[in-house]
Amino acid sequence: MMIKDLQVNRRKIPLLMPFKTALRTATEIESTDVTLTLENGIIGKGAAAPTFVITGESSESIVAALTGPIKDILVGSDISHFQTLLQAIQSCCVGNSSAKAAADIALHDAYCKWLHVPLHAFLGDKKPLQTCMTIGVDAPKQMADDAKRNIDLGFKILKVKVGANPSLDIDRIEAIRDVIPKTVKLRLDANQGWTPKQAVQLINDMEKRNLGIEFVEQPVASHDLEGLKFVTERVGIPIMADESVFSAKDTLTLISGRYVDLLNIKLMKCGGISNAWKIASIAETNGVACMIGSMMEPALSVAAAAHFAAAHPNVKYFDLDAPLWLSEETQELSYVNEKVILSDLPGIGLVNTVLGTVKG
Structure with a gap:
């Protein structure tokens, strides 16, 4: 089953109250949502949010990794090669752990839907x-x-x-x-x-x-x-x-x-x-x-x-x-x-x- 497309969408989600730690105060999150589409119409979803003071990523860098090297290795690939694709996500670029997490989550979601099982059961x-x-x-x-x-x-x-x-x-x-x-x-x-x-x-x-x-x-x-x-x-x-x-x-x-x-x-x-x-x-x-x-x-x-x-x-x-x-x-x-x-x-x-x- 081929992966037909990868799309990325950015959105801001306000918090109900400020979240304060020793490193930062946050009042909203920037979610980068990933949609993987298989050739039969199955959709896998993933998401990430930047935490610059911990991972060093911004929304812009997450999008760049997802729409660049990560998209290149996923689109056109067969999802039945699931483990190979998981490894490819990790090796396609240096760092970018949150971007890789979003793609990894979307791939798991699509694969489990293809198998028709919940992720925890898989x-x-x-x-x-x-x-x-x-x-x-x-x-x-x-x-x-x-x-x-x-x-x-x-x-x-x-x-x-x-x-x-x-x-x-x-x-x-x-x-x-x-x-x-x-x-x-x-x-x-x-x-x-x-x-x-x-x-x-x-x-x-x-x-x-x-x-x-x-x-x-x-x-x-x-x-x-x-x-x-x-x-x-x-x-x-x-x-x-x-x-x-x-x-x-x-x-x-x-x-x-x-x-x-x-x-x-x-x-x-x-x-x-x-x-x-x-x-x-x-x-x-x-x-x-x-x-x-x-x-x-x-x-x-x-x-x-x-x-x-x-x-x-x-x-x-x-x-x-x-x-x-x-x-x-x-x-x-x-x-x-x-x-x-x-x-x-x-x-x-x-x-x-x-x-x-x-x-x-």
Whole structure:
């Protein structure tokens, strides 16, 4: 079955409220939507959003990669050579991980629709998914209010952004703890906002105060692997790499050097589902559990990540709340409080003109 065409569309999606981290404040996302059309009319959808401070990509660079080298290797190719095409997406240009992720997602969606199976079934499982909800970095009182509001909405795990002002971070966590039940788990994400020594001091202090921290994500700069290891070896709370892990090669480095305890996989960082599977499997072989995360990105790409997470046995933690921040209705997956519900329609679950399915 030949791939007949690849089309790209850009659009902006406002957020319901500003999303604040130690690296940036976002009020909207720029979604680059990819449509693959097979010769029989089957349509595969993918999407990406740029996060310049993490992947180095802009909307313009994502479009250039998709309409240039990626389109060249996909259009006119036979989708039955699925694995070969996945490899070709990764090797057709340097970098451009989010553009590659969009194409990888679209190819998976089209292939699964061609086989008439849901993406999670093609990948091999469908375990339950329970997402955390992110609390953006802000003044302690505001973060506490946001935390209580989300607990009242039914979330049982909060991912708390810190690092923008390290001197306030203890106050932020204590303010949140004062207004939520002790049973609520807190995950911290410093987004590279601390020095190694700051991280050790702050994390050990939090541990002494019994603040109920499940793990701490990317406490130091992404390139500072020795600093990451310095922190991991000196605190009791598990340390997770995020911006330090983009690829299977990064995974081998982090695991073999015992730099961290956990890994955060994001499709926009690693280039899509095919590479995400490699990362999770390498980590599994070495006894290191993974989380599936998301940038501030469209629901379609988050849904693809959710299908992957439901299928891979080594994805133990789930951070899939990005669609809940968007002003548009989510059509690719649904939420019941903290539970993420995947579609059982072919592919990711979007409308297909040939199959005659409905969105779900």
